[in-house]
Amino acid sequence: MGTIVPRSLYLTASTRLQTQLLQSIPYRSLHTTHHLNIVKPFLLADIGEGITECQLIQWFVQPGARVEQFDKLCEVQSDKASVEITSPFDGVIKKLHYDPDDMAITGKPLVDIDIQSEITEEDEAKLAGGGDEEGAGSAVRGVEESIGEREIRVEGAAGVDVAEPAVKNPGSQPQPERRRSSGKQDHSSLATPAVRHLTKEMKVAITDVRGTGKDGRVLKEDVHRHVAQSTQQQPTVHTPMQKAREVNRKVPLTPVQTQMLKMMTRSLNIPHFLYTCATDVSSLTALRKTLNISASSPDQRLTQLPFILKAVSLAFQHHPLLNSSLDSTDPAKPQLMYKSAHNFGVAIDTPSGLLVPVIRNVQDLSIGDIAAQLRQLSEKARDNKLAPSDFGGASFTISNIGNIGGGVVSPVISEPQVAILGIGRSKIVPAFNEQGDLIKVEELVFSWSADHRIVDGAECARCAERVKKLLEEPGKMMVEMR
Amino acid sequence: MITLNRACTRARGCQHLLIARRRLSQSALDRLAQPVQSYISTSRDPYLNLSVEHYLLQKSAPESTVLFLYVNRPSIIIGRNQNPWLEVNLALLDPVPQSQPKTEPAGLENVDLVRRRSGGGTVFHDEGNVNWTVICPPKAFTRDKHAEMVVRALRSCGVERSRVNERHDIVLDQGERIADVDPDDTHLTPYTRRAGISEIKPLKVSGSAYKLTRQRALHHGTCLLSSPNLNIIPDYLHSPAKPHITARGVESVSSPVGNIVLSNEHFTNAVRSKFDGMYRSPKGTEHIEVGEDWLEHQAVKEGYAELKSREWTFLQTPQFTISTSADPAFTMDVELTVRNGAVSSGHLRRRGSAELVDLDKHSVGQRVHDIKSWPETLSHMFAGVDSAECGRLGAWFERMLPAQATRRRIAE
Numbered sequence: 062m063g064t065i066v067p068r069s070l071y072l073t074a075s076t077r078l079q080t081q082l083l084q085s086i087p088y089r090s091l092h093t094t095h096h097l098n099i100v101k102p103f104l105l106a107d108i109g110e111g112i113t114e115c116q117l118i119q120w121f122v123q124p125g126a127r128v129e130q131f132d133k134l135c136e137v138q139s140d141k142a143s144v145e146i147t148s149p150f151d152g153v154i155k156k157l158h159y160d161p162d163d164m165a166i167t168g169k170p171l172v173d174i175d176i177q178s179e180i181t182e183e184d185e186a187k188l189a190g191g192g193d194e195e196g197a198g199s200a201v202r203g204v205e206e207s208i209g210e211r212e213i214r215v216e217g218a219a220g221v222d223v224a225e226p227a228v229k230n231p232g233s234q235p236q237p238e239r240r241r242s243s244g245k246q247d248h249s250s251l252a253t254p255a256v257r258h259l260t261k262e263m264k265v266a267i268t269d270v271r272g273t274g275k276d277g278r279v280l281k282e283d284v285h286r287h288v289a290q291s292t293q294q295q296p297t298v299h300t301p302m303q304k305a306r307e308v309n310r311k312v313p314l315t316p317v318q319t320q321m322l323k324m325m326t327r328s329l330n331i332p333h334f335l336y337t338c339a340t341d342v343s344s345l346t347a348l349r350k351t352l353n354i355s356a357s358s359p360d361q362r363l364t365q366l367p368f369i370l371k372a373v374s375l376a377f378q379h380h381p382l383l384n385s386s387l388d389s390t391d392p393a394k395p396q397l398m399y400k401s402a403h404n405f406g407v408a409i410d411t412p413s414g415l416l417v418p419v420i421r422n423v424q425d426l427s428i429g430d431i432a433a434q435l436r437q438l439s440e441k442a443r444d445n446k447l448a449p450s451d452f453g454g455a456s457f458t459i460s461n462i463g464n465i466g467g468g469v470v471s472p473v474i475s476e477p478q479v480a481i482l483g484i485g486r487s488k489i490v491p492a493f494n495e496q497g498d499l500i501k502v503e504e505l506v507f508s509w510s511a512d513h514r515i516v517d518g519a520e521c522a523r524c525a526e527r528v529k530k531l532l533e534e535p536g537k538m539m540v541e542m543r
Numbered sequence: 544m545i546t547l548n549r550a551c552t553r554a555r556g557c558q559h560l561l562i563a564r565r566r567l568s569q570s571a572l573d574r575l576a577q578p579v580q581s582y583i584s585t586s587r588d589p590y591l592n593l594s595v596e597h598y599l600l601q602k603s604a605p606e607s608t609v610l611f612l613y614v615n616r617p618s619i620i621i622g623r624n625q626n627p628w629l630e631v632n633l634a635l636l637d638p639v640p641q642s643q644p645k646t647e648p649a650g651l652e653n654v655d656l657v658r659r660r661s662g663g664g665t666v667f668h669d670e671g672n673v674n675w676t677v678i679c680p681p682k683a684f685t686r687d688k689h690a691e692m693v694v695r696a697l698r699s700c701g702v703e704r705s706r707v708n709e710r711h712d713i714v715l716d717q718g719e720r721i722a723d724v725d726p727d728d729t730h731l732t733p734y735t736r737r738a739g740i741s742e743i744k745p746l747k748v749s750g751s752a753y754k755l756t757r758q759r760a761l762h763h764g765t766c767l768l769s770s771p772n773l774n775i776i777p778d779y780l781h782s783p784a785k786p787h788i789t790a791r792g793v794e795s796v797s798s799p800v801g802n803i804v805l806s807n808e809h810f811t812n813a814v815r816s817k818f819d820g821m822y823r824s825p826k827g828t829e830h831i832e833v834g835e836d837w838l839e840h841q842a843v844k845e846g847y848a849e850l851k852s853r854e855w856t857f858l859q860t861p862q863f864t865i866s867t868s869a870d871p872a873f874t875m876d877v878e879l880t881v882r883n884g885a886v887s888s889g890h891l892r893r894r895g896s897a898e899l900v901d902l903d904k905h906s907v908g909q910r911v912h913d914i915k916s917w918p919e920t921l922s923h924m925f926a927g928v929d930s931a932e933c934g935r936l937g938a939w940f941e942r943m944l945p946a947q948a949t950r951r952r953i954a955e
Binding site for chain 2: 108116118131133138139140141142143144145147161162163164402421422426430434446448449450454
């Protein structure tokens, strides 16, 4: 926003600061135990889209300013989005890590906040930049503002956001309370820091306490009443155990993990069988070496994977069953769809976890085309720039963990596909040639998993052997190419 | 005070508004609290339309979803954090015809320059371009969601080449039909060429930009339907200063553009229909007209004034440095650093000499858009430069950072 609005906000913030400073003296004297002050860096959350940095446009706070949860901290801009970032909790701003116009890095500290209270482990996760959905950097989810008529009517000072809960008449409330609807999702928001501290002291879970304050807020009297009513009376002495952090950490699943959980749970229904076959890729490696000599730049070099993808696609011309998809939505009438397009999902290990983008119509692509697409996809994956259009619609999947290691692997089919191929790392092993001499051979193990409800062992084996022959004598691939 | 909506000419979608000066009327409040809202502007004023859009972002109920459609008279809209001297040929904006550089075909008169509040790059708006905005709660938001809605709307008008690309823009695929694709896939058309095969660049017809706050997510985009100005847009969006400026900030990514060739009305009806389909509201969505009477809302009025102010337009520019060193015609290098639209430092160096003349400290803080005469300003900035040189340098700076254009009276 422009020059006019932040000034008025700042004035309001500073007026509020003054009011709070005046009132903080009696407020603080209520505490007889040592108050835990932590200065924590608030990291710039992932704004989505694999954006690694964004430009800081303006600050709405300065060091020393007291902020409440959801106060606007700053506005940043990344390619197409301008985003307002709000404070994850109450505290005092200690340090701004960037000047306006600087590029702020995702995942690095944006601002240091002195947190004036104990925080739960959920809040810890927020400090680690836990917000991965689109939206402003404050990662508090599940806390809804109930907007009634009266809130919209509050126009306040020039152009102030209705969405901004922090702006209110200074001095109207004796304690820094926050407006919240009475959801029990975010426990820490139902009480002031003083009350939260008290619940910890009393060893009471705040969810157990019925709040009688505004919007169901828990007040000190409620905590005392709860303790009196329950049969457990806890001493107010701090034991070392109370302050110790638990060793186990509960974290929510990342989006990739959630997706994996869903997909693999479904895959449990598929009866997998495993067929492995060791392929001699020495000729292929020799061919690649020759081709790569004339490569125009290091990243134009061909790896094994494009050849393997093409070989599988050629084999599928003879074994279309493995490229089919099972429609079992009607258990009484399962249907099998033979797919003409060879859309191969290629499993890639990325910073966010396992992703399977799709190369479409491999049957129509040359090995060079496939290599180019693979390069593009892995660059995008590295930069976290994969788009939804890169996923979905795969008829078969290839999972290559060769850069990590592995011999035999038992890959899991993702429905509605009926088969999957896993490839490990090739290694040099001893073998015998036709003359009976001991020679060195580069062996790569192919692990095929197929759905035994559809594919029988023999069919899978035949397809696997065909792929093996194509790769052992790459000249054969030329004969089959269209 | 009862005011009838002056702009209401169509019977359908018309609503008589009760507006009291400065206070929000009860019906306006009710509307802003509706779970699904749809507005269309009858004004062509870009400052008003963007102010109303911002007002809707701030005042609509957090759980609501809002559609807003508007068309602007010819204007250039730069992103929140962009540099107008870098992105726009400001000299062309000068409404004084005789000092306007020649363009082929002839340029437009009175093109507005507006800095919007969302991010992204620079776009040219005119009556052949319809802007669409959707405001929704952050948890329902993805960058593609409403671009996909607009593509479905376009496809329902027969524009089967349209799709959403990786940058969340809407493009028209060129070339001949390649493959059959899933018709529900808004990211692929039968004409889409994969990378690796000889690529024909698709034509961009819509660019997206976003503004994300804690409670709301705004996505707006353009849609080039039938602009008569496609040929001269590149002239407006090409700044002569570009090779001489180093800056931080978001640069526009330029793409070849084209018209979809569709009427505004056909398009707006299709978008509304898709919006209604996605967000079926129990009462049916009423499409409310927005006009100049909305300036009577205090927040809109203040936002309007801010957008029109030269301070907002020019002083929100991130830091940049302009230098004559790339231009071989001079005997001296002058470099100026501009921060928040005002000169913060600079120096002058005669080529071949190591000696630097620093910027005179009285010139620090000189707002670039307030400069009346570059030769005169330069003579104040650097000591020991004769008037002939100031004249030459001044003429160069006048071309790069035009003074007259930025002083133009903003059309009411």
